[in-house]
Amino acid sequence: MHSFPRWKYWLILAVLAVSLMGSLPNLTTPPSWWPSALSNPMSLGLDLKGGIHLVLDVDVDKAVSHSVEEDIDTARQALRKERIRYSSLTTEASSMTVVVKEATEVDAARKILAENFSTYDITNPADNTFVLNLKQASAKEIRNFAVDQAIEVIRGRIDALGTTEPVIIKQGEHRILVQIPGYEDTTHAKQLIGRTAQLEFKLVDEKGDLDKALSGQIPPGDIIMYGPEQTRNGKSFRQPYLLKRHTELSGNEIADARVSIDSRFNEYAVTLKFNSKGARKFDKLTAAHVGERFAIILEGVVNSAPVIRERIAGGSAQITGSFSPEEAHDLAIVLRAGALPAPVKVVEERSIGPSLGQDSIDQGMNSVIIGSILVLIFMAVYYRMFGMVANVALAFNMLLILAAMSIIGGTLTLPGIAGIVLTIGMAVDANVLIFERIREELRLGKTPLAAIDGGYDKALSTIVDANITTLIAAIVLFQFGSGPVKGFAVTLSVGIIASMFTAIMVTRSIIALSTAKRKRIEKLSI
Structure with missing residues (x-):
């Protein structure tokens, strides 16, 4: 001692x-x-x-179908590269169907599909038809990744609110528990968390006939999308656009998003900065399509369709739309944090007062x-x-x-x-x-x-x-x-x-x- x-x-x-x-x-x-x-x-x-308690359900099946839709573009490019003609490429849930035009090209098509789609089970129900079904293990991996990615995206959005010590964890297979201490605006939190924020850039089909497309004669490789709801002569109206189906750029290639002021109309806007890969693609896109229009699509709605006046090499773009300061701020947050891989739905909600x-x-x-x-x-x-x-x-x-x-x-x-x-x-x-x-x-x-x-x-x-x-x-x-x-x-x-x-x-x-x-x-x- x-x-x-x-x-x-x-x-x-x-x-x-x-x-x-x-x-x-x-x-x-x-x-x-x-x-x-x-x-x-x-x-x-x-x-x-006190604060907010939310339980979110991730639509993981939507993530699977979205992955299959992206794979259809891969199939299209692979077949075109080998000059194999096809009459249709369609998707449904977790499968895609490829119909080859010429019987002499069926074997070559089978080989190409097998090389590019190892995560699919390929069947040949008809002489010139291939059905590709996503394997169960691959579908499960996509579902799990969708929930994990949604957690990271939601975490980025909540962190931007300036709150401390949020709890964001996985519950079960496709649900997410979100707790935000000290934050009481439940409506704003749900809006910010639940926005899919899918951002796409597509070219406008300048040669297609919009009127015929609206009557049902949509050109191959095109889709019809609409702008935001407007009021004309006392009636609700949404501007239709005939666009190329292929997405030239997406929100995945955004490095930063900030609130700015549009100098032309003196209103709030959101300025985007692409990453290096996105900047190269945007440079190439604007250089090849000077004088044409390209549509900026946010959450399935055509935000604007400006004309490409000249090549844009800086890797930046701007989204306008008569935003309030709060709307522009929230949009910058969700774009900067990234898009949700699948829609989410609030299935449980509690607000705890201080x-x-x-x-x-x-x-x-x-x-x-x-x-x-x-x-x-x-x-x-x-x-x-x-x-x-x-x-x-x-x-x-x-x-x-x-x-x-x-x-x-x-x-x-x-x-x-x-x-x-x-x-x-x-x-x-x-x-x-x-x-x-x-x-x-x-x-x-x-x-x-x-x-x-x-x-x-x-x-x-x-x-x-x-x-x-x-x-x-x-x-x-x-x-x-x-x-x-x-x-x-x-x-x-x-x-x-x-x-x-x-x-x-x-x-x-x-x-x-x-x-x-x-x-x-x-x-x-x-």
């Missing part, structure tokens, strides 16, 4: 100083010179701070305070002076948990408060093991100082083993649990580490310091 290392005292003082500095932002605003790593208050979860969150905080804090007071009284009465030492270590433990949660950016949830209450009991349990060992040593006739040394040494392995196994369980809970379970696991993990530090090192240092100058001790107050 007399050889307690001096460096441990300095370590405890350093941890105490950092804990005080890390906890201060939870009580007041720290001064400007305060270290940035120690300047963040602990974040509160949805159940304490008053309910405050009630939860008050009840949780009351449980912590009452539990702590009862534990402090018990330790002081049952273990006397050693119990008071344990109480000092317990206060240090609570301070350490608060600071650690603030420094690591942890989120405190209602289950997290339960984890803190559990930690109080575990911290005291470690001290109880030590003190009971000391009592055993005294009963064996050892001197007080020898009993203290023996008590700590013999209890050490039991304390470490018990806490390590609990820590492993907490890590597993964090890895595989959902939002509330993760909150419990975080506070429990931090609390376990803090309780081991305070029980093994802090209490021993206090006792060592109090007995260092006493050569002979007749009796221990334990």
Whole structure:
């Protein structure tokens, strides 16, 4: 006991100083010179701070059909490259049908399709007809990727709102749980999250007859799309466009999107910046089609169809449309975050007000305070002076948990408060093991100082083993649990580490310091 290392005292003082500095932002605003790593208050979860709880359902079948539609373009290009003529290329759900014109080209077509579509099962129900069905494993992979991609896109959009600690996790096979603490505008959040934001650039078919197309005679390789709803002569009207089916550019090639002002009409617009691949394609597109129109299509609606006046080599474009500042800002967010791979639908919605969150905080804090007071009284009465030492270590433990949660950016949830209450009991349990060992040593006739040394040494392995196994369980809970379970696991993990530090090192240092100058001790107050 007399050889307690001096460096441990300095370590405890350093941890105490950092804990005080890390906890201060939870009580007041720290001064400007305060270290940035120690300047963040602990974040509160949805159940304490209030906010929005949404469960989204991803239309994964739509993602599969969209993938098949993209593959039809690959089939078209591969057949044209080998000069194999076909009478039709069609898609339906997870399959495509290819009808070859000439019987002499069937074998060559089969070979090309087999080379390019290994993820499809290819059948030949008729002499010149091939049916390609997407394999189950490939379809499952597309569905899983669609949900994963939707999570990343939604995360980017929510981060742009400026909220902290959102919870965005997968639920089941095709659902996503979204929790946004501290945000109360449910309608705006749903609009922002749910927008597919599919952006496409297609050429206008200048040679096609729009009137004939509207009557049903659509030229091969063309489609009809419509502009936004307008009012003309008191009636609703949408401008039709005859467009090339092939998408020249898509939102996948956008590197950035920012709100800007259209100098021609002095109104809000969104300026797009393409990535290197998109910039090259846009340069090539505008150079090859000067004098022609190309349509900018957002979420299936033709936003505009400007004429390409000259080659555009800068890799940028602008979307106009009489936007309000909020609409332009939201559009820039969704385009910058990327398009959803499939539509999403809100299937569950809850809004938690801050008053309910405050009630939860008050009840949780009351449980912590009452539990702590009862534990402090018990330790002081049952273990006397050693119990008071344990109480000092317990206060240090609570301070350490608060600071650690603030420094690591942890989120405190209602289950997290339960984890803190559990930690109080575990911290005291470690001290109880030590003190009971000391009592055993005294009963064996050892001197007080020898009993203290023996008590700590013999209890050490039991304390470490018990806490390590609990820590492993907490890590597993964090890895595989959902939002509330993760909150419990975080506070429990931090609390376990803090309780081991305070029980093994802090209490021993206090006792060592109090007995260092006493050569002979007749009796221990334990």
